[in-house]
Amino acid sequence: MAEILTPAKPLSVNPLKASQPIGASLAFLGVADCMPLEHGARGCTSFNKLYFMRHFNEPIALQTTAMDQTTTVLGADDNVVEALATICAKNAPKVIGLVTTGLSEMQGADVPRTVKAFRTQHPEFAHVAVVPVSASDTLGCLETGFAAAVEAMIETLVPRRPSGWKNRDQVNVLASASLTPGDLEELRAWIEAFGLTPILLPDVGSSLDGHLIDQGFSTLTYGGVTREEIERMADSAATLVIGRSMSRAADALQARTGAPDVRFDQLIGLQASDAFTEALAELSGRPVPAIFGRKRAQLTDAMVDCQFQFGGAKIGVSGDSDLLSALVEFFHGMGANVVAAVASARSPRLADLPIEDVAIGDLEDFETLARARGADLIVANSHGVEAARRLGATLLRAGFPIYDRHGAHADAWIGYGGTRRLIFAAANLLAAHYQELRPYISRYKQAAE
Incomplete structure (x- = not known):
């Protein structure tokens, strides 16, 4: 059982997590003919869209209700109704994901009631599904926002048929x-x-x-x-x-x-x-x-070939709980020592990890732990580049966002083949980082004449 450490500092210095609205919007980006709509300020959505474009290097469908100081105080229901109607008329989506943000949550927006108002005022768009999701920036992380959006899609779009033909x-x-x-x-x-x-x-x-x-x-x-x-x-x-x-x-x-x-x-x-x-x-x-037997044999061979790179190596891992937990268990299974683990938000799974402690914090906390415990390799998103440089550690990029490597979103680390690729990637980083000790030369050595 890992001890959960919670830093007492009042602010995030070098943020590790991405917000819940980013995670919720990401989930809707995996639905065909969909338009995610963030109910918040224009700048927040622009920032999220930039994150997506840099990570995936693709055009991103994402809209905003463009709340300003007036609608924040007096109410932004009209903004939501107008945005939904405009998207339906101009883009003809099959699904709209209506995602709240920290601003609209703090304002107290009643999104389900606003969706009903939209249905009343625009019955011509009854065929377009609207999926409301509560995703405040002040809570959780990308992972929890993603999960909340999936749950909302199930509740809204999946018919209730607990019995019948399967x-x-x-x-x-x-x-x-x-x-x-x-x-x-x-x-x-x-x-x-x-x-x-x-x-x-x-x-x-x-x-x-x-x-x-x-x-x-x-x-x-x-x-x-x-x-x-x-x-x-x-x-x-x-x-x-x-x-x-x-x-x-x-x-x-x-x-x-x-x-x-x-x-x-x-x-x-x-x-x-x-x-x-x-x-x-x-x-x-x-x-x-039979192909899976072959892939399994290749994986076990890779584990044997690279065991000496992992054995005794000191690893630091950061990220959202599912990714962090998977990588901690991977490195632990390969014989490495996970000396620093920092999660972006609390999760019940963290306490089950086979390490001494897990901190809930940011990249500053991660850098502090990794330095104190002498990490050789750290796992982080692209925001961890400077931390790795200051630590003198090598960096394995994982999570979101990764904007300084092409094709990172296409990497596959699951399954027999994916685990094998991950082993080779981490082993190569450790091998390149390894600093061979200079041979000792006695001060009394006499040069040959």
Whole structure:
């Protein structure tokens, strides 16, 4: 059991976390023909959109209700109704994700009532689904905002059919924000190899993977899970849940569909990959394809080859709880010492980690712990570059945002193949960082004549 440390300082000096509205908007970016709408100030949404564009290097569909000082005091309901009507008329989306922010939450905005007012004033847009999500900046992090948006989509878009016919070859997948588009592509192929048809909610793997479309440009999301597929989730035989942050969303889906679920904390590592593969074999009633035996053998060989790089290495890990926990358990399993772990927000999973303590804090806290405990390698997003330089440690980039490397969002670290790639990436960083000791030369040595 890890001890949870909470710094007493009154402010965040070098922020680690991204806000809940960013996470909620990210979830809606994985839905086809969708427009996320943040109910807050114009500058906040512009900042979030910039984050997305730098991380994914793609055009991002994101709008704002543009609250100002007047509407903040007197009420911004009209802004919401006008924004919804404008988006419906100009962009013709199938889904609008209405995300609150710290500003609208502090103002006391009643978003469900405002959505009802929109329905009353604009019945011509009854076919457009509006999914309201409460996502204050003052609470949680990207991961919790993402999970809240998924739960809201389930409550709004999935029909309530707890009994009835189920498609035995169709499974639902709820994957946390810790999985990249590259991870989700790997996950889909993994499930399809067993003859199952997955419905991923959301599916940023098919919307933010970086691809060109025939029409050249769209004001809405490119790809993603469709509204029709979300409605068909009620007919799935089972649900696969990846990430403990998705527990509430999984509970909501189970209540609406009656389908059993299988939950996994992460899919990084040999043991986690074995468990997921066995679950797919049981759900499908099919034997494990031979290719997975080959991939497993490659992973175990990589673990043997790189064990000396990891053994005794001092590692620092930072990030949201699902990603942090997965990487802490990965490094621990490889024989490294995780000497510093800093999470962006509290989570029940943190106490279960196999290390002495986990701090809830920012990158300043992370840098302080890593320096005091002599970390050789630190794991952080791109905001950790300067900390790594000051520490003299090597940096493994993970999380959000990563804006100083091309294709980081396409990296896949899950499954047998993904874990193998992660082992090689971390081992190479440790090998390049290793400083060989200079040989001792006695002061009494005499040069040969």
